[in-house]
Every structure is written in structure tokens, then in C-alpha cells.
Amino acid sequence: MPGPPVSPPPSGPGPGPRPRPLLVLEDIVKDYASEAGSFRALAGVSLTVNPGEFLAIMGPSGSGKSTLMNIIGALDTPSAGRFLIDGEDTSAMSEPALAHLRNRAIGFVFQQFNLLPRLTARDNVALPLVYAGVPARERRARAEALLARVGLGDRGGSRPSQLSGGQQQRVAIARALAVGPRLLLADEPTGALDSRTGAEILALFKALNRENGVTVILVTHDPGVAAATDRVVRIQDGRIVDDGPPARVLATPGPAASPEVVAS
Amino acid sequence: MNAPLPLAPPVARAPAPGVAPLLGPMLAEAVAALAANRLRSGLTMLGMIIGVAAVILMLAIGNGVQGQVQRSIAALGSNLLIVNSGAARTGGGFSQGAGSRPTLTLDDAEAIARLPDVIAAAPSSGFTAQVVAGPTNWLTQVTTSTPAWFTVQNWYPEDGRAFSAMEERQAARVAVIGQTVARQLFGASDPLGELLRVRGVTFTVIGVLPERGQGIGGVDRDDVVVLPLTASLRLVQGGGAFRRFVRTISVAVATPEAMPAVEQAITELLRRRHGLGPREENDFSITNLTAVGQTFQETTGAISLLLGAIGGISLVVGGIGIMNIMLVSVTERTREIGIRMALGAPRAAIRLQFLLEALMLSLVGCALGVLLGTGLSLLASQLLPFPTIISPASVVAAFAISAAIGIFFGWYPATRAARLSPIEALRS
Ligand SMILES: Nc1ncnc2c1ncn2[C@@H]1O[C@H](COP(=O)(O)OP(=O)(O)OP(=O)(O)O)[C@@H](O)[C@H]1O
Ligand SMILES: [Mg+2]
Numbered sequence: 193m194p195g196p197p198v199s200p201p202p203s204g205p206g207p208g209p210r211p212r213p214l215l216v217l218e219d220i221v222k223d224y225a226s227e228a229g230s231f232r233a234l235a236g237v238s239l240t241v242n243p244g245e246f247l248a249i250m251g252p253s254g255s256g257k258s259t260l261m262n263i264i265g266a267l268d269t270p271s272a273g274r275f276l277i278d279g280e281d282t283s284a285m286s287e288p289a290l291a292h293l294r295n296r297a298i299g300f301v302f303q304q305f306n307l308l309p310r311l312t313a314r315d316n317v318a319l320p321l322v323y324a325g326v327p328a329r330e331r332r333a334r335a336e337a338l339l340a341r342v343g344l345g346d347r348g349g350s351r352p353s354q355l356s357g358g359q360q361q362r363v364a365i366a367r368a369l370a371v372g373p374r375l376l377l378a379d380e381p382t383g384a385l386d387s388r389t390g391a392e393i394l395a396l397f398k399a400l401n402r403e404n405g406v407t408v409i410l411v412t413h414d415p416g417v418a419a420a421t422d423r424v425v426r427i428q429d430g431r432i433v434d435d436g437p438p439a440r441v442l443a444t445p446g447p448a449a450s451p452e453v454v455a456s
Numbered sequence: 457m458n459a460p461l462p463l464a465p466p467v468a469r470a471p472a473p474g475v476a477p478l479l480g481p482m483l484a485e486a487v488a489a490l491a492a493n494r495l496r497s498g499l500t501m502l503g504m505i506i507g508v509a510a511v512i513l514m515l516a517i518g519n520g521v522q523g524q525v526q527r528s529i530a531a532l533g534s535n536l537l538i539v540n541s542g543a544a545r546t547g548g549g550f551s552q553g554a555g556s557r558p559t560l561t562l563d564d565a566e567a568i569a570r571l572p573d574v575i576a577a578a579p580s581s582g583f584t585a586q587v588v589a590g591p592t593n594w595l596t597q598v599t600t601s602t603p604a605w606f607t608v609q610n611w612y613p614e615d616g617r618a619f620s621a622m623e624e625r626q627a628a629r630v631a632v633i634g635q636t637v638a639r640q641l642f643g644a645s646d647p648l649g650e651l652l653r654v655r656g657v658t659f660t661v662i663g664v665l666p667e668r669g670q671g672i673g674g675v676d677r678d679d680v681v682v683l684p685l686t687a688s689l690r691l692v693q694g695g696g697a698f699r700r701f702v703r704t705i706s707v708a709v710a711t712p713e714a715m716p717a718v719e720q721a722i723t724e725l726l727r728r729r730h731g732l733g734p735r736e737e738n739d740f741s742i743t744n745l746t747a748v749g750q751t752f753q754e755t756t757g758a759i760s761l762l763l764g765a766i767g768g769i770s771l772v773v774g775g776i777g778i779m780n781i782m783l784v785s786v787t788e789r790t791r792e793i794g795i796r797m798a799l800g801a802p803r804a805a806i807r808l809q810f811l812l813e814a815l816m817l818s819l820v821g822c823a824l825g826v827l828l829g830t831g832l833s834l835l836a837s838q839l840l841p842f843p844t845i846i847s848p849a850s851v852v853a854a855f856a857i858s859a860a861i862g863i864f865f866g867w868y869p870a871t872r873a874a875r876l877s878p879i880e881a882l883r884s
Contacts, residue, residue: 262879265798267797267798267878267879267882268877268878268879287802287803288472288802288803288804289472291472291797291800291801291802291803291805292472292800292802293800294797294798294799294800294878295472295799295800295801296800300798300799302882306791306795306798306882308792308795310488310489310492319796319799320799320800322478322481323473323478323796323799323800323801323802323805324473324800325473325474325477325478327477328480328481367799371800
């Protein structure tokens with residue numbers, strides 16, 4: 193897969209010439225076919241994300257946040273519109289190229305952790321490195337380093353069932369970072385955690401963004417989480433209805449801010 | 457939060473590595489996956505184990521039978537025609553026309569010996585007798601014949617010598633004995649020059665035949681005493697001594713190709729000599745031992761083939777079992793497949809993973825089957841009158857066939873796994 197080499201991006205968008213965008217979404221539409229005809233989950237989403245951004249996506253349940261994240265994560269393909277990552281159009285990519293993209297460029301963190309129960313924490317973290325063709329000794333060394341980075345240096349040999357939810361999510365984050373992707377995607381990463389553990393995970397994302405220059409996009413229902421980011425995108429009915437710094441977006445509850453969501 | 461440790465550097469944005477470097481880790485995963493489901497894996501492998509064991513056992517028995525038949529034929533002397541007194545009996549065989557009166561004469565044998573392509577013709581009779589040497593005695597098979605017998609049998613004394621044509625004509629009281637008789641009558645001491653009595657007549661042992669082992673049906677062919685025919689006719693067999701009749705004439709033919717012609721020539725010769733009219737039936741029968749051996753070999757070959765086919769069917773059933781369990785496994789592990797795809801596994805890697813699992817099942821099953829089959833073959837060697845033979849080729853073939861079965865029946869489940877869409881697999 194041709195493309196510019198991944199160099200450590202500048203930490204955060206600084207002054208000067210605008211960097212080349214990491215992600216460009218142009219008029220993304222996603223339709224789901226069902227018995228009752230097709231359902232439009234995304235109705236023309238356009239979004240540009242620059243390297244080093246820390247971005248939160250908010251919106252009521254069913255508004256299309258996960259659908260959007262799956263497209264950004266190259267797990268799903270849009271029905272219409274263009275999605276470019278690092279200047280490359282994903283719709284032109286072959287299946288192995290998309291797998292390669294998921295492997296090298298993107299780290300995905302799920303609400304339900306999605307660790308493989310049979311593997312140890314270390315082997316879970318090392319799994320993407322297997323598909324990257326990294327030799328066994330280096331896989332192990334990197335997995336240990338990453339587990340130490342997320343504060344689980346001593347739990348490499350534990351299986352997911354032996355870890356708490358917060359610890360499992362840290363393993364999942366370490367796994368998402370294993371290959372050294374520039375982009376970290378997290379769909380409600382704190383959704384299955386208590387608020388204290390959630391805050392720790394959020395701090396970890398923030399540190400990764402600030403200290404390592406990883407671009408982070410996370411989906412959250414929690415305004416407190418969104419407030420810790422640099423940019424908040426609000427989605428409703430498959431459309432972006434607001435996009436800006438958290439202080440402003442969170443202060444202007446759009447027509448979307450259903451009480452049910454705020455309450456949760 | 458801990459001290460800000462640096463992240464591991466990104467893996468260089470190299471082209472996709474392809475599946476070759478995945479072989480090692482995926483093999484390890486296949487082993488782990490099967491080990492995690494030990495009972496299920498074992499039950500799945502049962503079909504392969506039984507199939508492979510059956511094939512190995514059948515081939516070992518088939519090889520053993522063939523080896524035995526070949527040895528028997530070689531030991532009988534190749535290109536052998538057996539002429540028996542009495543009409544051909546349905547069911548054929550080696551029966552010496554028991555109950556019927558001998559119709560063959562020594563002169564018949566001499567006439568046959570003069571036919572083209574005949575190397576030797578040995579007239580012989582046989583009877584069972586108690587043979588006595590000093591205080592010991594032994595019930596054995598006594599064969600009476602001419603020196604041609606040793607040629608026809610391709611069996612010459614290793615100690616001492618065979619009796620000569622002169623000795624035979626003069627009814628010399630000499631005997632050649634087999635290893636079993638030597639052991640039973642004389643133990644460890646040298647039998648040469650010792651005396652033995654057959655039906656009250658004393659003979660001097662002048663030769664001991666080398667060991668020949670078991671014949672078809674487990675007969676001990678070393679349990680034999682060979683006496684000159686004339687002496688036996690006069691002294692031992694008593695009645696009909698001067699009619700010089702024998703039950704059997706064994707004929708050694710020069711080449712296998714000449715055997716049908718010689719058989720025909722013998723038939724014509726004997727009919728003429730016995731004065732049989734065109735309407736009369738033969739008063740003798742001719743058996744082609746090579747043909748009998750071949751028929752026997754073909755029959756056992758067919759039986760092994762049949763049993764091999766049964767083994768083959770259980771292999772296919774085993775393969776279907778593998779396919780079934782792999783389909784179950786793919787369904788159960790759909791989410792795992794989705795996770796792996798999300799982490800960057802291309803479809804080829806997913807296919808490889810499940811193919812290797814199927815292959816492991818079939819190959820481990822095969823290895824266990826080879827062990828079981830070998831054990832059963834060794835057991836069969838104890839129970840059968842001949843040793844079974846496990847050829848390395850059959851083991852190699854078993855592994856090759858099992859690998860083919862693993863790939864063939866693993867392909868569809870593996871492809872099903874690889875075809876899943878990452879997002880749908882994740883949502884399952
Ligand atoms: N595979 C699918 N087939 C049909 N409809 C789907 C499918 N996936 C999602 N949808 C629909 O698309 C819409 C958007 O779903 P999505 O999961 O993106 O919402 P969300 O914003 O992530 O919601 P939540 O906050 O509850 O996670 C929903 O109405 C959902 O029912
Ligand atoms: Mg969602």
C-alpha cells in the first residue's frame with residue numbers, strides 16, 4: 193500500500209500551515225437494507241480530521257455514531273460518498289489493502305473490549321503484530337512495553353476473565369496501539385465501566401494524544417468525557433448538527449439533546 | 457496515570473506481509489484451539505483414527521499375505537506343475553487323490569522328464585509314519601521320491617548330501633531329513649550317519665535339509681523325511697511294490713511362459729501312455745502351482761482392496777466429521793473472526809487459520825491412527841500364521857491422504873469464515 197511514511201505527528205494542531213488532513217469524509221451515506229425497505233443511518237456526513245486531534249462524537253442513541261465509526265475504522269463501507277485516509281480513497285482499496293489499513297493505520301477500541309478469552313493479555317496485545325508479520329520476540333517485547341504503558345506491566349500472563357473491566361479495556365487499548373497506528377478509534381470506551389475507571393481510561397487517551405501525538409476519536413454519551421477533548425461533533429439522524437470546541441458545543445444543547453441521553 | 461512512557465515505535469509501513477509469516481503463529485493457535493476443546497477434538501478425530509488404523513492394518517495384513525504367498529511359491533520351486541493320480545476333483549487343490557488308486561508310474565515320470573522345456577520330473581508318494589531313532593520317535597510326513605525331487609523342490613541338503621540316482625535304483629536304505637525331524641529325533645547331536653526306522657525298516661541319515669519354515673496354511677515343511685522311492689516301494693509300502701505306481705509327479709518347467717505348453721504336452725503324453733480313448737476322462741490331474749499362487753494372491757489382493765475401501769470410507773466419514781465440527785467452530789467463533797479482522801487479519805489469514813485447524817485434526821488423527829494400526833498389526837502377527845508387514849509407503853500414503861482430507865473438508869468451513877464481513881462478524 194503506497195503512502196507517505198508514518199512519522200510521529202506534531203503534538204496537536206499547532207500554528208503555521210495546515211497539516212494534511214488524516215481523515216476526509218465527503219458526503220458519506222450509509223443505507224441498511226431491511227424487510228421494511230432501506231434505512232438511512234448516515235445521510236451525508238462530511239468531516240475532516242487533522243493529525244493529532246482529540247475528538248468526541250456525541251449524539252442520541254441510534255443517531256449513527258457507531259455506523260460512522262465503523263466506516264472510519266474501515267470495518268464497513270459507505271453506500272455513497274468518499275472516505276479518504278491519509279489522502280487515499282478507501283473505496284478503491286482491495287480487501288487485503290483494507291485489512292492492511294486496519295492493521296497498520298487504525299487502532300479500534302470497543303465498548304465491550306472484544307478481547308479473545310483464550311489468549312493472555314500479552315498475546316491479545318500482540319495479536320495485531322502477528323498480522324503485521326512481526327517476529328515472535330519483538331511481538332512479546334512490544335506487548336510488554338505497551339502493557340506497561342497502560343499500567344498493566346505485571347498482568348501480561350493473565351487471561352481476560354482474570355481481569356477487571358477497566359483492566360480489560362486497558363489491554364484493549366494497548367492492543368489497539370500495538371502496531372503504532374496514527375489513529376485511535378474508540379466507540380463508547382467507557383460505556384461499560386464505572387465512572388472512576390472511565391475517568392482513568394479517559395486520562396489514558398488524553399495522555400496518548402498529548403504525549404504520543406496519536407489522533408483519537410471517541411464516541412461518548414457523557415458530556416464530562418466530551419469536555420476533556422479538543423473538539424466535539426454532534427450527530428443527529430445521520431447528520432452532523434454541530435462541530436466545534438467542547439465549551440461551545442456542549443453549552444448549546446441542540447434540538448437533539450434528548451433528556452434521556454443527558455440523564456444517562 | 458503512570459509516568460509517560462514512550463510508545464513502541466510504529467511498525468514500518470511496509471507492504472502487507474502476506475500469509476507466509478503467519479504459518480508459525482497460526483499453527484500454534486491451531487494447536488491451542490484444539491487443545492482447548494480436547495474432548496471434542498478427540499471425538500472428531502475418531503473417524504480419522506479408525507479409518508487410518510483400518511487402512512494400515514489391512515495393508516499390513518495384505519502385504520503379509522503376499523509376502524507369505526511369494527515365499528511359499530519360491531520355496532515350492534517356481535514353475536512347478538503337480539500331476540496327481542486320479543481324475544481332477546472339483547475344488548482342485550493339492551489333495552493327492554486320497555482314496556483313489558494311484559494311476560501314475562515311474563515310467564510316466566521318466567517320459568515326462570524327456571519332454572521339451574521340462575527340467576526335471578519327480579515321482580513321489582507320501583504317507584504319515586512314526587519314525588524311530590533309538591529311544592525317541594516322532595510322527596512325521598514321509599516323502600518317497602527320486603533325486604529329481606530335490607531339483608524340483610529347489611531344496612538341497614545343507615549337511616550331507618541327497619541320495620543319488622544309483623542309490624535310488626538300488627533301493628539303498630538312506631534318508632534325508634528336515635530340520636524339525638532332525639531336532640526331534642537327534643536333538644543337538646549331528647544326525648548324519650545316524651539310523652532311523654520307518655515301519656520297521658532301518659535307514660541311514662545321509663543329509664539334512666535347510667530350514668524352510670511354514671507353508672501355506674501354517675504347515676511345518678521342515679517336518680519331513682525323504683526316502684528313495686524304490687526302497688520305500690519295496691520295503692516300506694509293501695503291496696504293489698513291483699507295479700511302481702506313485703500318487704504324484706512334480707514337474708519343474710524351464711520358464712513360466714512354457715508352462716501351458718508343457719501342461720498340454722503332459723496331458724497328451726499321459727493319455728497316450730494310459731491308453732485313454734477320446735471319450736474317456738483323464739485319470740490324472742495337473743495343477744499349476746504358480747497359477748494357484750497367483751490366484752491366491754489376487755484373491756487376497758482383492759480382499760485387502762475391499763478392506764482398504766472400508767478404511768477409505770471411514771476416512772471420508774472422518775473428513776465429514778471434521779467439516780461438521782469446523783462449521784460449528786466457525787459459527788461459535790464468528791465474533792473472534794470479527795475481532796481478528798478488525799485487528800487487520802486479511803481473509804487469507806482467517807482461511808489459513810481454520811484450514812490449519814482442520815489439517816491438525818486430520819493429521820493428529822492420522823498419527824494416532826498409524827499408532828493404533830501398528831499396534832493392531834503387531835497383534836495380528838501374533839494371531840495369524842504369518843507376520844504382517846507395515847510398509848513405510850503405506851504410512852506416508854496415510855499421511856498424504858489425511859492431509860488431503862483435512863484440506864478438502866476444511867476448505868469450505870475455512871472459506872465460510874473468511875467470507876464473513878468484519879462488521880457483521882463483530883456484531884454477532
Ligand atoms: N446492521 C444494521 N441493519 C439495519 N439497521 C442498522 C444496522 N446497524 C445499525 N442500524 C440502524 O442504524 C441506526 C444507527 O445505528 P448506530 O449503531 O450507528 O447508532 P448509535 O448512534 O451508535 O447508537 P447508540 O448510541 O445506541 O450506540 C440505528 O437506527 C440502527 O437501528
Ligand atoms: Mg453505538
